[in-house]
Amino acid sequence: MAKMREVEPVVEIGEMTAAVSRERVQKLSRDRRRVIGFNSLSLLLFLLLWEGSSRLLHSVFFPGPLVVSRTFVVLLVEGDIQGYTLPYHAYVSLYRVLLGFGAACLTAIPLGIILGLWRPVYFGTRVVSEPLRFIPPLAWIPMAILFFSGLGRYVFLIWVGVFFPLFILTMNGVSTASPTFVDVARVLGASRSFIALRIIIPNALPQIVGAMRAVMSPAWMCIVAAEMVAAELVGLGQLINNYATLLRMDIVIVGMISIGILGLLLNEALMAVERALFRYRQEVKV
Amino acid sequence: MLEYRNVHKSFDTEAGSLVVIKDFTASIREGEFVVLLGPSGCGKSTLLRITAGLEPPSRGEVLIDGRAPDLHGRHRLGFVFQEPALMPWRDLVSNVTLGLEIRRIAKAERNRQAVEILRLLGLQGFEKYYPHQVSGGMKHRVAIARAYIVDPIILLMDEPFVALDAQTRESLQRDLQDLWQRRKKTVIFVTHNLEEAILLGTRIVVLGKRPATVQMDYEVRLAMPRDPVSREFVDLRHELRGMLA
Secondary structure: OHHHHHHHHHHHHHHHHHHHHHHHHHHHHHHHHHHHHHHHHHHHHHHHHHHHHHHHHOOOOOOOHHHHHHHHHHHHHOOOOOOOOHHHHHHHHHHHHHHHHHHHHHHHHHHHHHHHHOHHHHHHOHHHHHHHHHOOHHHHHHHHHHHOOOHHHHHHHHHHHHHHHHHHHHHHHHHOOOHHHHHHHHHOOOOHHHHHHHHHHHHHHHHHHHHHHHOHHHHHHHHHHHHHHOOOOOOHHHHHHHHHHOOOHHHHHHHHHHHHHHHHHHHHHHHHHHHHHOOOOOOOOO | OEEEEEEEEEEEEOOEEEEEEEEEEEEEOOOOEEEEEOOOOOOHHHHHHHHHOOOOOOEEEEEEOOEOOOOOOOOOEEEEOOOOOOOOOOOHHHHHOHHHHHOOOOHHHHHHHHHHHHHHOOOOOOOOOOHHHOOHHHHHHHHHHHHHOOOOOEEEEEOOOOOOOHHHHHHHHHHHHHHHHHOOOEEEEEEOOHHHHHHHOOEEEEEOOOOEOEEEEEEOOOOOOOOOOOHHHHHHHHHHHHHHO
16 A cells, blocks of 8 residues: 555656656757748848848948859869968867967866865965956956967967966865755765765856856957967968958958857857757756 | 764854754664754754764764764765756766665666666656756655665655645655655654655754754654544644644
């Protein structure tokens, strides 16, 4: 008799869960179609507005999407005056960004985790870390030029721009772990290292990956600025800078759009990683 | 085996010292299901946290088998918190086996025990589910399993069913009773619900408004499992309600 009582409600719950998830899948694909529809519409609207205002202004300094897309194809196939094609410029910039970003991840994330677990050290060193944090990456350019050359210079400047936000976001993710999770583990006799490695870090991981995504845009900001002051010929920042002096705004816009598209792709890739790793995180809907 | 001697707890706040437990003395025998009954905010939860060693008493002492509670595994305790606090990155089995993992018990053995206790709580087939995929009541069952599986010498439960709807709460109360009758434990169960207290407890310790002091210590002699609509149950509830008023 007691057995019957146990089993009964759970079968019900199980069926309900299955029904709910089926419904959720249907709803998801409906939502996805809607999202794609809206995005196509807003892209079309944006291009129309751009083309229209360009025709109204009728200025060589503000080419519309038709002119820009012709330039885009030329850059893609034939390349610029020096013969460097657009994919090559993009590849070089992307390579630099990923190196700088990787260096920042390898330093900022471990340090953020350590100081997040050990807050007194952070509070005891704030007088040094806080002013450093507020120095804009662009102010580091003279130092970068003096002390680094070639690839190292770019990596350093991206590192400077990405390190602090990533460090702070990681540290906050670690130090805001649910106190109840920690209590649960403490009552069960967990050691400090078990709590750090098995409770606090896994709990902070979604926030850490989110932070990696958030610092992608400062990383691109830094690379473009760094390439603009450097003497080398390749890179999207260099492309923009060179042709700005020649007033070839169509090429400048191609460079700008390329950065935007690369940023979007990197963001989507990291979001896919997030979705795969943290399937347990439900999006909150209001 | 569990002894409270003049336990006193106060917190320092900006408005001054707030006394939450005053001179609490009680002695609890092995195998008792003690319900601490008292109004919300009367210091019951703090008393549980002190028992678990999560917080020290300001004065007085708690002795488990003659020794103060400590968190370094000398006393095996189970604690069920108000919210289930399941770790979302672990499936139900690895949530349940957290305490065994901490004790470095081999994975095969951990899983064997988890499957068994999940079956006792009616959760067979859900081992590989993640917390966000199951209902609130199921999460609470998992939290109870996580505390039970380490075979604690004392199981501390802090209003574990307060956030549940009436129906789910009833079915969990029944299952907790079943589980407790099969595997007798010393339980300290905190609640502010008189009916729940009579349904589950072998002994009810009534605490007054903050600071918590013992107002009444009552042995419940009804046979288990108890039926909340039976004559004896209703009579006892009236009697106790009268004594509390």
